Amino acid sequence: MRKRSFILLTFLVVSTVIAYLVYQEFFTSEDIYLKIEKNYYVSFNSKFVNLTIKLYGLTEGGKNITLEVFDGNSLVNSTNLFLTIGIKAVSFRLPYSIRNPLLKIRWDGKLKTIGIELNDKTIVRVEGRHIVLVIKKRNFDLFKDPLDWIRKLDMAYEAYAELVGDVPYNGAKIVIEEVDKYPGGWAVAGNPIKWYSPYIPDAIKQVNEGDWLFGILHEIGHDFDLDYRWVWNAEFSANFKMVYVAEKLKAKIKEYGVWYDYSDPNGKTLDDFYAMMAAKTGETNVLKDWLRHNDAATDKFLKVKNMIGWEPFKKTYRAWLNLSSDEIPKTPEGKLNLFVYYLCVFSGKDLTQQFIEWGFPISSETVTKVREVLGSQP
Ligand SMILES: [Zn+2]
Numbered sequence: 001m002r003k004r005s006f007i008l009l010t011f012l013v014v015s016t017v018i019a020y021l022v023y024q025e026f027f028t029s030e031d032i033y034l035k036i037e038k039n040y041y042v043s044f045n046s047k048f049v050n051l052t053i054k055l056y057g058l059t060e061g062g063k064n065i066t067l068e069v070f071d072g073n074s075l076v077n078s079t080n081l082f083l084t085i086g087i088k089a090v091s092f093r094l095p096y097s098i099r100n101p102l103l104k105i106r107w108d109g110k111l112k113t114i115g116i117e118l119n120d121k122t123i124v125r126v127e128g129r130h131i132v133l134v135i136k137k138r139n140f141d142l143f144k145d146p147l148d149w150i151r152k153l154d155m156a157y158e159a160y161a162e163l164v165g166d167v168p169y170n171g172a173k174i175v176i177e178e179v180d181k182y183p184g185g186w187a188v189a190g191n192p193i194k195w196y197s198p199y200i201p202d203a204i205k206q207v208n209e210g211d212w213l214f215g216i217l218h219e220i221g222h223d224f225d226l227d228y229r230w231v232w233n234a235e236f237s238a239n240f241k242m243v244y245v246a247e248k249l250k251a252k253i254k255e256y257g258v259w260y261d262y263s264d265p266n267g268k269t270l271d272d273f274y275a276m277m278a279a280k281t282g283e284t285n286v287l288k289d290w291l292r293h294n295d296a297a298t299d300k301f302l303k304v305k306n307m308i309g310w311e312p313f314k315k316t317y318r319a320w321l322n323l324s325s326d327e328i329p330k331t332p333e334g335k336l337n338l339f340v341y342y343l344c345v346f347s348g349k350d351l352t353q354q355f356i357e358w359g360f361p362i363s364s365e366t367v368t369k370v371r372e373v374l375g376s377q378p
Contacts, residue, residue, distance in 0.1 A: 027105070027114055031059045032083065036103065038116055040096065040124040040137060044147060049094040049118065050125075051101065057083040066106040071098050083107075126150055127173075130157040131220075134177040134192070135200065142204040149207050152251070156217055159245040160224040163310070165318040168223045176216060186215050189222030189238075212251045217242050230320045230339060232332035236294035240301050243270045244310055271306070274299040287359035291332055300358045304343065304351060312346035319346075337366045344370040 025036040033056040041050045053067060062084035069077045069092055077092045094101060101116040120138035128150035140146060157174065161167045168174070168191070175192035183194035193216070207213055221238035231237045246253060246269070250262040253270070261267035277295035278284050287296050305313065319342050320328075329335045340362060344351050352367045 025114060025116060027112060029110075029112070031063070032056065032065070032105075032107065033058060034105070036114065036116060038101075038118065038122065040118075040122060040140070041127065042096075042124060042140075042146065043127040044151075047096045049096060049098050049101070051092040051094055051103075051116065052089055053092075053103070054087060054089045055081075055083050056087050057085045060085055063107050066104075068104040068106075069094060070102040070104065071095075072100055072102075076101070128154045130154050130173055132173050132175045134175055135195075136178055136197070139178065139197075139200045139204060142201055142208075144208045149213075152212050152249070153216065153220065155249050156212070156220060156245045156251075159248045160220060160241060162248075163241055163244045163314055163317065164224055164226065165314065165321055166226060168226055174220065174223055176219075187219050189219040191223065193219045193223070206254055209254070210252050211254045212246075212249075214242075214253050214255050217245060217251075217253070221245075226321075229323065229328045230317065230335060232335040232339075233291060233294045233297065236297050236301075239274075239294065239298050243298075243302060243305070244313075246270055247310075271299075271302045274302055286357070290336075290358075290360045297360075300355075300360075304354070308343065308347035308349060308351075312343050315346040316342040333361050333363070336360060337363055341366050341370060345373055348374065350374055 025038075027034050027036075035054045035056075037050075037052040037054070039050050041048055051069065055065065057063070062082055064080065065083050066080050067078060067090060068075055071094075076094055076098070079090055079092075081088055081090065098118070101118065103114045103116055105112045105114070118137075120136065120141075122137045124133075124135055124137050124140040126133040126135065126140070126146050128147075131150055131153040133146070133150060143149065153176075157167075172191065176187075176195055177192035178197050178200060179194045180197050183196055185196070186199050187193055187195040195216070203213060203215065218238050221242045222234060224241060225231050225234065225237050228234070245251065246260070246262055252259065252261045252263055254260070255273060258268065258273075260270050260273055262269060274295055275284070278299035281288065281293060281296055283293060283296035283299075287293055287300070290297055316339060320338075329338050340351060340355055340360070350370050352362050352370050355362045
């Protein structure tokens with residue numbers, strides 16, 4: 001008995017915290033305890049309200065339970081189940097347009113009615129092929145066409161995979177989740193990508209203008225640095241890869257109020273953006289800090305991309321993926337040198353002098369290795 005009370009108390013404490021976080025509802029009596037999770041669900045081929053009811057049986061012997069969902073006075077869905085000690089979960093798909101769902105629970109001649117609140121804070125789960133957006137209803141409703149944006153992010157995911165040759169999180173969908181607690185930036189990479197709630201409405205306005213959204217493409221870019229094995233500066237690495245995505249998909253991106261529109265043959269590109277950033281810090285010709293001035297460094301790598309194309313970069317990322325952990329350089333300089341070495345090998349061009357002129361610390365060993373490999377080629 002004491003153990004059971006303790007379990008119940010634990011349920012209550014844990015559930016209260018969760019209820020606060022994700023707007024769950026729960027109900028408890030001496031013989032059953034239940035938790036209700038609800039969200040809107042939208043995908044390319046369906047939309048509905050998802051209701052999941054988790055029942056925790058607290059007494060031995062078991063009991064018959066009937067669950068009914070009403071919309072006002074009309075019965076929408078119902079099910080019967082037999083609950084013994086343990087947990088059972090039941091999910092209902094309710095019409096997306098449902099207004100005031102009521103859950104009625106009947107057991108042992110008892111009846112409990114719970115009003116389920118769907119409001120502007122209820123979470124909407126927008127499910128794409130690779131990307132899932134988890135966002136409050138009031139923000140979701142600001143989108144002109146949320147699935148159009150999810151489709152763009154799905155395509156971006158595929159382009160990143162094509163560039164580096166692998167996917168993060170073993171291919172699990174990447175969730176972009178609205179968070180109320182400041183995650184440490186406008187958005188923060190990972191799975192989920194945490195997107196700070198107060199910034200979302202303005203971002204959606206930009207999406208409605210056709211913007212693919214630099215910030216979110218950038219965070220997905222971080223996720224495609226996989227275990228960061230080739231990364232000497234994370235911002236450089238995320239942004240550089242993003243340019244491939246923008247070029248490949250003819251994306252339209254607004255940054256600092258300026259459009260970089262790859263669908264317009266005369267439009268500015270991110271190459272222009274990074275050239276401008278390098279000029280701003282006086283690093284058009286030589287870097288002042290190759291490691292920390294990531295925008296100026298991105299400008300130089302984009303110039304290399306324009307000389308040799310993306311293929312040597314694709315081969316470079318794949319070569320890194322084939323390294324065993326003890327072959328991966330540990331220092332930023334070591335990573336840079338191996339990266340440039342691969343670019344030279346796969347492009348068949350000695351780029352070392354160009355990188356040295358720009359102020360990158362390319363070692364004499366790398367220069368020698370590149371000359372040996374390229375010199376021996378027919
Ligand atoms: Zn970043």
